[in-house]
Amino acid sequence: MIHRVLLLFGCLLAVAPAEVPMVRIEGGSYARPLEKSGQTRQVATFSLDVRQVTNAEYLAFVTEHPEWRRSRVNRLFADESYLRHWTGDSELGPLAAPEAPVTNVSWFAARAFLKVQGKRLPTLDEWEFVARADERQIDATGDPEFRKHILAWYSKPAPEVLPAADTMPANLYGVRGLHGLVWEWTSNFVASMSGGESRSDGSPDGPLFCGGAATDPNKAVEYADFMRVALRSSLQGTFCLGGLGFRGAKDAPAPIEPKP
Amino acid sequence: MKPIVIALGLLGALIPCYAESEIRLNETIKLPPEIRGEEIAVLTDPPSVPPPITRRYSTKVVVKLEVIEKVMRMSDGVDYTFWTFGGCVPGKFIRVRQGDFVEFHLMNHPTSKMPHNIDLHAVTGQGGGAAASFTAPGHSSTFSFRVLNPGLYIYHCAVAPVGMHVANGMYGLIYVEPEEGLPKVDREFYVVQGDFYTKGRNGEQGLQPFDMEKAIDEKPDYVVFNGSVGAMVGDKAMTAKKGETVRVFFGNGGPNLSSSFHVIGEIFDKVYVEGGTKMINQNVQTTMVPAGGSAILEFKCEVPGTLILVDHALTRAFNKGAIGMIKVAGDSEPSTYSGKIDDMVYLPEGGTPQTMPQEGKPLAAATNKTERMDRGKNVFAANCLACHQAEGQGIPAAFPPLAKSDFLNADVDRAIGAVVHGLTGEITVNGNKFNSVMPALALNDEDTANVLTFVLNSWDNKGAEVQPEDVAKVRAEKK
Numbered sequence: 027m028i029h030r031v032l033l034l035f036g037c038l039l040a041v042a043p044a045e046v047p048m049v050r051i052e053g054g055s056y057a058r059p060l061e062k063s064g065q066t067r068q069v070a071t072f073s074l075d076v077r078q079v080t081n082a083e084y085l086a087f088v089t090e091h092p093e094w095r096r097s098r099v100n101r102l103f104a105d106e107s108y109l110r111h112w113t114g115d116s117e118l119g120p121l122a123a124p125e126a127p128v129t130n131v132s133w134f135a136a137r138a139f140l141k142v143q144g145k146r147l148p149t150l151d152e153w154e155f156v157a158r159a160d161e162r163q164i165d166a167t168g169d170p171e172f173r174k175h176i177l178a179w180y181s182k183p184a185p186e187v188l189p190a191a192d193t194m195p196a197n198l199y200g201v202r203g204l205h206g207l208v209w210e211w212t213s214n215f216v217a218s219m220s221g222g223e224s225r226s227d228g229s230p231d232g233p234l235f236c237g238g239a240a241t242d243p244n245k246a247v248e249y250a251d252f253m254r255v256a257l258r259s260s261l262q263g264t265f266c267l268g269g270l271g272f273r274g275a276k277d278a279p280a281p282i283e284p285k286p
Numbered sequence: 287m288k289p290i291v292i293a294l295g296l297l298g299a300l301i302p303c304y305a306e307s308e309i310r311l312n313e314t315i316k317l318p319p320e321i322r323g324e325e326i327a328v329l330t331d332p333p334s335v336p337p338p339i340t341r342r343y344s345t346k347v348v349v350k351l352e353v354i355e356k357v358m359r360m361s362d363g364v365d366y367t368f369w370t371f372g373g374c375v376p377g378k379f380i381r382v383r384q385g386d387f388v389e390f391h392l393m394n395h396p397t398s399k400m401p402h403n404i405d406l407h408a409v410t411g412q413g414g415g416a417a418a419s420f421t422a423p424g425h426s427s428t429f430s431f432r433v434l435n436p437g438l439y440i441y442h443c444a445v446a447p448v449g450m451h452v453a454n455g456m457y458g459l460i461y462v463e464p465e466e467g468l469p470k471v472d473r474e475f476y477v478v479q480g481d482f483y484t485k486g487r488n489g490e491q492g493l494q495p496f497d498m499e500k501a502i503d504e505k506p507d508y509v510v511f512n513g514s515v516g517a518m519v520g521d522k523a524m525t526a527k528k529g530e531t532v533r534v535f536f537g538n539g540g541p542n543l544s545s546s547f548h549v550i551g552e553i554f555d556k557v558y559v560e561g562g563t564k565m566i567n568q569n570v571q572t573t574m575v576p577a578g579g580s581a582i583l584e585f586k587c588e589v590p591g592t593l594i595l596v597d598h599a600l601t602r603a604f605n606k607g608a609i610g611m612i613k614v615a616g617d618s619e620p621s622t623y624s625g626k627i628d629d630m631v632y633l634p635e636g637g638t639p640q641t642m643p644q645e646g647k648p649l650a651a652a653t654n655k656t657e658r659m660d661r662g663k664n665v666f667a668a669n670c671l672a673c674h675q676a677e678g679q680g681i682p683a684a685f686p687p688l689a690k691s692d693f694l695n696a697d698v699d700r701a702i703g704a705v706v707h708g709l710t711g712e713i714t715v716n717g718n719k720f721n722s723v724m725p726a727l728a729l730n731d732e733d734t735a736n737v738l739t740f741v742l743n744s745w746d747n748k749g750a751e752v753q754p755e756d757v758a759k760v761r762a763e764k765k
Contacts, residue, residue: 260401260422
């Protein structure tokens with residue numbers, strides 16, 4: 027039995043893909059509903075994983091880095107829910123499909139995983155910038171169908187077993203599953219709490235509560251943004267949620283200086 | 287670089303509680319000496335209410351409320367993902383006593399997609415507890431408060447977008463019993479109205495997602511009591527007995543509509559206006575309850591019958607679901623209410639039998655079936671067509687068909703009876719149930735025979751001929 031498990035294990039290690047493929051995202055700017063009208067945020071060119079990191083990939087990671095196993099993780103870096111949907115330390119079990127996004131991982135754990143691969147978490151602005159695209163447009167936020175599509179997911183409970191990460195539809199950039207599968211960690215998720223430092227209304231909790239939307243009726247309809255802000259605001263770095271996963275990002279290579 | 291990032295993360299760990307300083311519980315909160323003992327709050331699903339509080343001192347009450355996002359029935363064949371306080375809409379009823387110290391635990395189920403919190407209108411303090419109870423999925427928060435003001439208060443989730451959380455069912459009632467309590471009654475019920483906005487129109491089958499545009503436009507597809515169409519009708523109706531006193535703790539979760547709350551067949555002996563304790567109005571027909579507001583209603587059930595709870599903005603009641611029932615059992619009380627004693631033709635011109643208006647002199651009696659049918663056709667057009675329709679097809683669920691009608695053809699005398707005596711109550715026609723009232727028609731024997739012959743020989747019916755003598759016979763059998 028043990029041999030079989032080990033054998034299986036060896037196979038898993040061998041076949042686990044080394045890295046999630048990435049796509050290059052041309053930088054640009056976008057407006058967030060929680061900012062004052064007319065203000066935009068700049069995003070530099072970067073690379074982003076086309077899908078979330080999967081259970082199988084995360085299993086390979088904890089195998090190589092036993093300090094991140096469920097039984098051994100430091101409570102300072104992940105709460106009691108860490109990998110709770112797995113059957114064991116190195117066993118996924120029926121609730122964690124190998125190709126489904128890994129969830130119940132803390133912000134610290136996600137960072138540790140990506141560091142090994144020379145990647146990092148996307149920033150909040152990077153994530154939001156790419157998440158504004160649908161199949162045809164870079165910014166589909168004004169499109170009622172796009173909005174409805176996102177909201178439909180928010181108002182459905184999560185399935186017990188998540189589907190495979192690469193089965194989700196891709197947006198214009200070829201990035202899959204930003205909406206409709208799981209929430210995702212961003213490197214500075216904390217930043218959404220203040221709603222943006224350049225605001226002048228002087229009320230840090232304003233945008234999160236009733237008044238926030240009312241102050242700018244043009245943006246009041248972006249419920250999806252409000253919900254993401256609310257979710258991020260409820261998190262702490264150690265939290266592990268059943269519906270929260272992550273994907274990697276990378277800075278774009280520095281542009282080659284043209285020779286004078 | 288790395289230490290900075292970690293520091294940022296740790297900072298993040300603290301910021302969610304930005305609005306208040308973190309308080310470590312009980313040990314550090316020194317309770318005033320009048321708070322004695324500790325108890326776990328009894329929480330109930332609607333339409334039940336926890337028992338009245340009989341103790342005469344303040345205590346520490348522990349409330350544990352779990353937030354669950356779950357699919358439940360909105361209407362027959364229509365499901366909706368409700369976000370609930372305790373697995374029901376409205377959320378669990380909380381009953382405490384003025385002066386109590388409440389230790390509140392809000393648990394957010396791990397399968398939730400959303401963070402949630404609770405703003406209890408009974409709380410004196412920042413956000414009614416909203417910021418203090420802001421909780422990620424799979425976590426729980428604890429905060430405490432002293433209930434200073436008695437009254438009936440709404441609680442609700444206040445996480446952005448607040449309107450959506452409330453529109454998904456995140457509201458309930460907390461009743462802060464005054465120190466002296468309320469007069470004893472025989473029955474207490476818990477009813478909360480709410481408006482719901484679904485992608486499909488009212489009645490469209492399947493799991494319906496929330497519709498943001500309709501919510502913003504305040505155009506609900508459903509307006510219901512206790513979370514679904516028919517939550518308190520038929521077998522699920524609330525019950526009472528004749529002579530009992532009833533108290534309804536009524537709230538309006540909204541998110542948007544005000545309620546014109548009315549109970550058909552009763553008069554509120556007392557209304558604790560807006561859920562307060564001071565203003566008690568008496569003898570009220572309809573009370574206005576704002577979104578995020580409440581009222582306590584009391585009445586005595588003097589006579590048996592079924593009391594119908596409605597939002598008297600009536601298309602909400604009859605088209606969007608705002609109906610509930612209290613069935614009052616007992617013997618009839620004719621000196622208070624007789625019920626229907628008799629049904630007679632109303633004759634504005636006096637006591638002679640009413641004749642339908644006819645041009646010129648009365649026709650002589652029909653001499654053959656063809657003549658009978660021709661005349662019957664006109665009688666049909668003047669008296670029957672409005673309900674039974676031009677081709678006798680009727681109107682589904684309202685007026686039964688006459689065309690190819692098994693009910694009609696099965697018993698001609700019964701059909702005559704329907705015309706001359708009227709027909710009330712449930713019948714089954716061609717497999718469909720109908721339950722309405724056909725008034726007795728003031729047609730003479732001749733016209734009745736004509737119209738029935740016409741009907742029985744049209745639209746694939748079996749073709750009997752009715753004679754005036756047949757009509758006279760049935761008419762004579764009356765009652």
